[in-house]
Amino acid sequence: MVAAGAVCSDGAALVAAAVATSAVAVGLVHAVAPTVAVVATAVALTLSGAPPAVAALAGVAATVYLALRHVRADDATAVLTMPTVLGALGLSAVAVLGAAVPLALPWVPLVAPMAVVAVYVVVVAPFVD
């Protein structure tokens, strides 16, 4: 995950990648550090401006990493179920394909933030009630 995030990075992005690496190391013993590592990887991606395919690869790696760090009773099959794997791979494939379409509409930057927030709310809603 960190390697994919740092593949195109330089300068400040490398610092973020180093933070992510150390957070991964701390994550071996601490419960919150894996989340910090994922966020630091996102920061490194933001600073480096890596292509979407690399970002999606880092995202899949981050998902598997988080899932494996939250395994209960040494049973990885309980968290890496078929729906989880298919959901992660499917949505990342949709995102990469969407980014690959060379379509530049003038109103996209206006709608995209609201669309992103709407998607997030829809995904998180079942966990809130």
Added chain:
Amino acid sequence: MIEMRTVDVELRWRPSSLALALATSAAAALTLGLLGSRWQLVAFAAPLLGALLSLHWQRPPPHVQVHAEPALVRCFETEEVRLSVWATADDGTPVEVTVVTVDAALEASRLPSGRIEVVLSAARWGRYPIAVRVDLGARGGLFTGQAATDHAEVAEVFVFPVAPAQSTAIPRTDLLDRLGTHLTRHVGRGVEYGGIRAYVPGDQLRTVNWPVSARRGTLHVTERLSERAADVIVLVDTYDQPPGPATAATQRTVRGAVQVVQSALRVGDRAGVVALGGQPRWLGADIGRRQFYRVLDATLGAGAGHETTTGTLAPRAAIPPGAIVIAFSTLLDTDFALALIDLCRRGHVVVAVDVLDGAPFDDLDDPLIARMWSMQRSFMYRDMRTIGVDVVPWAVDRTLEQVMHVAPRRPRRASAGR
């Protein structure tokens, strides 16, 4: 005692730490993407959101049952009992079980079979519920479930008091006309010497006292005192007591009751118990070793061998005619005193043992209050004695057989109903 109890645990589901981590990471990535206008971060967040979105296709949450074997255990104070507790989910999800109880030494060890073996011992009599905390993950690890009630009660351990072996005296009164071991003043078929009188036709020849007859020239017979049995009913006050010394004194109610029942059964008397307050329950008088354990069960409300009732008075069926009633109480509750007065009106000999030693106040700064309290108590003792209920104070440093010896003699009265 070998029985298994299965309890359905109602679980409360909430997002797991995995779901929180995924949602936090996705939110951070999306925010960074929006602020920095980096659309590749949407691709980074997409797998995280995809994992969260997979909730709709995950397996439904399982039903969890907690089992205990045996579910009802009886033992005496400081004895060790063992029972095993385990939990199962209907889809085979591993369930973490933590066993908890209060005021008892508990040792839980996990067996290779997945069961938890609990070794429990308690220094004080009482009912010790064995509760479990359940924790499991479900729906692809996105949700964790805990028991909706904080503790799911799965088993009970009843710890019975160990009563001192000394025999307690019963109040001296006219006993029933039934063969027993208590010496009476009445002449009958006992072994104790009662007197010598002239022979009258009908006397058995074997009772003739030949030395006296030879000296007097006429036949004389030896009289023997009869030995009779008693019915002893113990009345236990289980009303809620004010916190402080009164609650601490309730510890001695059951201990005293058990000692009275034990000594009554040992000399062949019939013994029974009535517990008033809360859910009143009673056990009819009977003899024998098994009755002792039945009385223990009824006193603590264990098992189903006793009768339950309602109201504040002792039920008529629980107290056989002519039974001696010995009550253990702090004598702070009016309802219990009313039950004692009612028993007295029915013609029973009633002795109340006051287990409250001193004033029932926690912080007693002024010695005057303690003195006023003791005066009030002595007035109450006098009033109760006037009505017919003898009250015997049981000080902490005295044993029960010492205080029971001072119970005054009281002839049995004809009941109001007869």
